[in-house]
Amino acid sequence: MSLKILDTFPDFTQESTQGPLNFYDWAGDSWVVLFSHPKDFTPVCTTELGAVAKLKPEFDKRNVKAIGLSVDAVAQHLAWAGDIERTQGAALNFPLIADVDRRVATLLDLIHPNASDTNTVRSVFVVDPAKRVRLTLTYPASTGRNFDELLRTIDSLQLTDAHKVATPADWHQGDDVIILPSLGADEAKALFPAGWTEHTPYLRTVPQPEAAD
Incomplete structure (x- = not known):
């Protein structure tokens, strides 16, 4: 079942570019932006990962951690990170989950059989420190995500919570x-x-x- 606003975001443990990662432990008391990718070495997602890396100071100001998810292995993620730094001018500075067995993608209902029975759809989740889903967005493959809009939404959520x-x-x-x-x-x-x-x-x-x- 798809996650909806104010649902509890599920915990998981999976390999990543920063080693084995337990989501709840890694998130701690921070807000989280999790965004999924269908596979490595895709052009639109390459620009997105670079954009998020450049926004780290803005995320830090808002107590937000970013994390990516793609279905390829850690070795491929690290090779892709080289392309990202070379073409986008920013090194990967957040973890990228290696969801080779599609376990996390299945948990988050990111496999859309009408599009692909193996690759994840391009979704975004904003999760608050209580591990509640506060925003979900799903983008078409041809359209890069607007991370300025995600920052705007997080600003609104944090303001209206207070x-x-x-x-x-x-x-x-x-x-x-x-x-x-x-x-x-x-x-x-x-x-x-x-x-x-x-x-x-x-x-x-x-x-x-x-x-x-």
């Missing part, structure tokens, strides 16, 4: 946010004493809490 707000369409750090409709006027006044803009009774916006503090 405050009783939601983020509107196309929100970015520093933009106004929405007061949760479930908050009554008295509770809203206590949390947002400077007031808010009321567009409708259910759409009330305020400056992003960190920016206002």
Whole structure:
């Protein structure tokens, strides 16, 4: 069964480019971005792995760890890493799971028989420190993933976990946010004493809490 938002992300132990890896132990109290690849030495995925390597400082600022998954062996992963560093200008700085037996891909329901009975689909999971799935995305083979959007989503998730707000369409750090409709006027006044803009009774916006503090 496919994992859905707020499902518990399953634990697993599998070989990787950083040795045997137990997912829960490796993740610790960090957020995780796990992204899967159909196989090594594929052009779109080569650019994606390079993009993620370059974003490590941004992930670190957000307490996020990145991890890749592909069905080939560690030796092939390491050879691919050489291509990635040479063509993308960034060395692989996160683990790449060697899912040769497709055990993890099967656990995460990443084998799509309509596309292939052996290769994983190109999916992304964002997992929070409680090991809950907070975002899932699946991309077509021809379209590179947008990791800036993943960072934006993680910013929103971390902000809305900390405050009783939601983020509107196309929100970015520093933009106004929405007061949760479930908050009554008295509770809203206590949390947002400077007031808010009321567009409708259910759409009330305020400056992003960190920016206002």
